[in-house]
Amino acid sequence: MNLKKNLQKLLTEAAQKAGFAPRFVVISSSKDEKHGDLSSNLPLAMAKAAKKTPMVIAESIIGYFEKNEKIIADVFPSPPGFINFKINPSYYQSLIREIIKAGNAYGQSELGKNKTANVEFVSANPTGPLTVGHGRNAVLGDTVANILENHGYKVTREYYFNDAGRQMRILGDSVEARYREIVDGSSVFPEDGYQGEYIRDIARKIQEEHGNNIKKGHSVFRKSAENDIFDEIKKSLKNLGIHHNKFSNEKTFYTSGAVEKVTSDLRNKGLIYEEEGATWFKTTELGMDQDRVLIKSSGEPTYRLPDIAYHINKVERDFDLIIDILGSDHVATYPDVVAAVKALNYKTDHFNVMIHQFVTLLKSGQKVKMSTRKADFVTLEELVNDVGGDVVRYFFIMRSMNSHLNFDLDLAADQSEKNPVFYLQYAHARICNIIKRGEGLEKDFMVDYDPSLLTHLAEIELLKTMEQFPEVMATAQNKLEPQDIANYLQDLAARFHRFYVDCRVITHDNDLSAARIALITATKIVLANGLKVLGISAPERM
RNA sequence: GCCCACAUAGCUCAGCAGGAUAGAGCGACUGCCUCCUAAGCAGUAGGCCAGAGGUUCGAAUCCUCUUGUGGGCACCA
Numbered sequence: 019m020n021l022k023k024n025l026q027k028l029l030t031e032a033a034q035k036a037g038f039a040p041r042f043v044v045i046s047s048s049k050d051e052k053h054g055d056l057s058s059n060l061p062l063a064m065a066k067a068a069k070k071t072p073m074v075i076a077e078s079i080i081g082y083f084e085k086n087e088k089i090i091a092d093v094f095p096s097p098p099g100f101i102n103f104k105i106n107p108s109y110y111q112s113l114i115r116e117i118i119k120a121g122n123a124y125g126q127s128e129l130g131k132n133k134t135a136n137v138e139f140v141s142a143n144p145t146g147p148l149t150v151g152h153g154r155n156a157v158l159g160d161t162v163a164n165i166l167e168n169h170g171y172k173v174t175r176e177y178y179f180n181d182a183g184r185q186m187r188i189l190g191d192s193v194e195a196r197y198r199e200i201v202d203g204s205s206v207f208p209e210d211g212y213q214g215e216y217i218r219d220i221a222r223k224i225q226e227e228h229g230n231n232i233k234k235g236h237s238v239f240r241k242s243a244e245n246d247i248f249d250e251i252k253k254s255l256k257n258l259g260i261h262h263n264k265f266s267n268e269k270t271f272y273t274s275g276a277v278e279k280v281t282s283d284l285r286n287k288g289l290i291y292e293e294e295g296a297t298w299f300k301t302t303e304l305g306m307d308q309d310r311v312l313i314k315s316s317g318e319p320t321y322r323l324p325d326i327a328y329h330i331n332k333v334e335r336d337f338d339l340i341i342d343i344l345g346s347d348h349v350a351t352y353p354d355v356v357a358a359v360k361a362l363n364y365k366t367d368h369f370n371v372m373i374h375q376f377v378t379l380l381k382s383g384q385k386v387k388m389s390t391r392k393a394d395f396v397t398l399e400e401l402v403n404d405v406g407g408d409v410v411r412y413f414f415i416m417r418s419m420n421s422h423l424n425f426d427l428d429l430a431a432d433q434s435e436k437n438p439v440f441y442l443q444y445a446h447a448r449i450c451n452i453i454k455r456g457e458g459l460e461k462d463f464m465v466d467y468d469p470s471l472l473t474h475l476a477e478i479e480l481l482k483t484m485e486q487f488p489e490v491m492a493t494a495q496n497k498l499e500p501q502d503i504a505n506y507l508q509d510l511a512a513r514f515h516r517f518y519v520d521c522r523v524i525t526h527d528n529d530l531s532a533a534r535i536a537l538i539t540a541t542k543i544v545l546a547n548g549l550k551v552l553g554i555s556a557p558e559r560m
Numbered sequence: 561g562c563c564c565a566c567a568u569a570g571c572u573c574a575g576c577a578g579g580a581u582a583g584a585g586c587g588a589c590u591g592c593c594u595c596c597u598a599a600g601c602a603g604u605a606g607g608c609c610a611g612a613g614g615u616u617c618g619a620a621u622c623c624u625c626u627u628g629u630g631g632g633c634a635c636c637a
Binding site for chain 1: 562563564565566571572573574575577578579580581584585586592595596597599600601602616617618629630631632633634635636637
C-alpha cells in the first residue's frame with residue numbers, strides 16, 4: 019500500500035464531505051518537522067474557487083477527515099493553509115518486513131507488464147572508436163532500458179547504423195589510402211578522410227592478411243574497417259555493462275525494398291517533388307520551415323530516407339513504447355522523420371525522443387573539440403580504463419541530460435577516489451560488513467526482531483526515505499529521467515551514514531541489535547535495487 | 561537572422577507537473593576514530609537562483625523580453 023495514495027484518497031473523501039470538489043490532490047513530504055511528515059496544499063489550491071480563506075477550508079476538511087489511527091497519528095492545519103499529517107512511527111517500522119520480504123522486487127512494479135519497449139541508443143556509425151560524448155548517450159540509453167525493465171517492460175536495446183552512405187565510403191577510402199602507403203608508398207589521402215591512427219592499424223592488418231595486391235576499390239577495405247571498429251565499439255560498451263540485443267543497419271532497408279516503398283508512398287501522398295536533379299520531401303506541407311532532400315542529385319539518398327524506413331520498421335514491430343536517445347546535434351532531424359512516418363499513416367504517438375546535451379571535455383583546462391574524422395577525441399575506452407565503469411556510469415546519470423556538462427578529465431582522474439558514486443557503494447559495503455559481524459553472534463537476529471524499538475530520529479528518517487523508493491522508481495519511469503534515482507540514492511546513503519554514526523548496530527542489547535540489523539538489511543536491499551537499475555555494482559566490501 | 565536547450569555557492573552540478581528557511585560534492589577553515597571500514601559524521605564561511613517585467617495567496621520552478629553559453633538551421637550523419 020502506498021502512503022501518499024492512501025492519503026490522497028482520504029483527503030479527497032474528507033474534502034467532498036466538507037462540500038468541496040477537489041480536482042488534484044497533491045501530497046508532498048514535509049521538509050520541516052513542524053509540518054508533520056507529509057502535507058497537502060489542497061486548501062490553498064481551492065481557496066479561490068471556494069471563495070473562502072485557506073485556513074477555514076483546512077479546518078473544515080480536517081473536521082471530516084477520518085484518520086486511520088494505525089497510520090496517521092495527527093492531522094493539523096498550518097498557515098497559510100496547509101494540511102499536515104503526522105504519520106505513526108509504527109507505519110514506517112512495519113516497512114522493514116515488507117522490504118525484506120519483497121527483496122529484489124521492492125521498487126519494481128507491473129506498470130509495464132505485458133508491454134514491450136524499444137530503446138535505440140548509441141547508434142554511432144562504425145567510423146571510429148566511441149568517444150566520451152557517445153558515453154553519455156550509451157549510459158543514458160542503457161539506464162532508461164533498465165528502468166523500463168524494472169517496471170516489467172520487455173525491452174529491446176537497439177543499435178542502428180548507416181552502412182551504405184558517404185561516411186562508410188570515406189572510411190573505406192581512408193583505409194585503402196593507408197594501405198597503399200604501406201604497400202608502395204603511394205597514397206592520395208581523401209580530403210575528408212579519417213585521420214586516426216586506428217585506420218593505419220586496420221590497413222596494416224589487411225596487408226598482413228591479404229597481401230600487397232588488393233585491387234583498387236576492393237570492398238575488403240570498407241568491410242574490414244567496419245568489422246574491426248564495430249568489435250572495438252562493442253568492447254567499449256561491454257566495459258560499461260552495455261549489451262545491445264538488436265543491431266539494425268540501413269542496408270537491410272534497401273534490400274528489403276522498404277526504402278523504395280517510402281519514396282513511392284510519399285509520392286502517392288503528393289509529398290515529393292523533383293528539383294535540380296534531386297528528390298525533395300515537402301516537409302513545409304507538414305508544418306516544417308523548409309523542404310528537405312531525400313535523394314541527392316547524385317542519386318544517393320540522404321540519411322533521412324533510410325531513417326524513415328527504419329522508424330516505420332520499428333512501428334511495424336509493434337512496440338508499446340519506442341524511445342530514441344539522441345544527442346542535441348540531431349534535434350532538428352528527428353521531427354522530419356516522425357513527420358514522414360505520421361504522414362504515411364503509421365502510429366507515432368508512442369514515440370519518445372530523449373535529447374541529451376553535449377559533453378564538453380576539458381583537458382589541462384583546455385576545451386577538447388571532439389571530431390572523429392580528425393582523430394581529435396578522447397575515447398570512451400580510455401575514460402573507463404582511467405576511472406572505472408561505475409564512475410563513468412554514475413557521472414553521466416547524476417546529471418540531467420539537459421545540462422551541457424563539462425567533463426574535466428584531469429579532475430575526474432584526480433577525484434575518482436572521492437567520486438560521489440563511492441559514497442553510495444560505501445554505504446552498501448558498510449552494511450554488508452555489519453551484517454557479517456551480526457552473523458557471528460549467538461542470537462539469530464534476522465528471525466526475531468521488534469521494529470518498534472527503532473525510535474531514534476536517524477532511524478525514522480532512514481525509514482521514511484526508504485518508503486519513498488517505489489514512488490521514485492515509478493516517477494523515473496514516467497518522466498524517463500534517470501538522475502532522479504541517482505539523487506534519491508545519494509539521499510538514502512546520507513541517511514544511512516548519519517544513522518551509522520548516531521546508532522551503533524551491534525551492542526550488548528540483543529533486541530535492539532536485532533531490530534537494527536533488520537533495518538540495515540532493508541536499507542541494503544533498497545540501495546542494491548537502486549544501484550542495479552543504474553547499472554552500478556554494489557560491492558560487499560571496499 | 562531563425563529553431564532547440566541551458567544560465568543556481570570560487571569550481572562541477574542537484575532542486576524545476578509552483579509551496580513553508582535554496583542543497584550536495586570538490587576547494588577553504590573547525591571539530592569527531594581505546595568503539596560495527598574516517599571512502600564517514602558534525603559545524604563555519606561562501607547565493608539579489610544571469611537581468612528585467614508578468615501570472616499567482618505563493619516563483620529558482622510557469623509566461624514574455626534582454627544578455628550570455630552550447631547545439632542546429634547541408635544534395636553530412
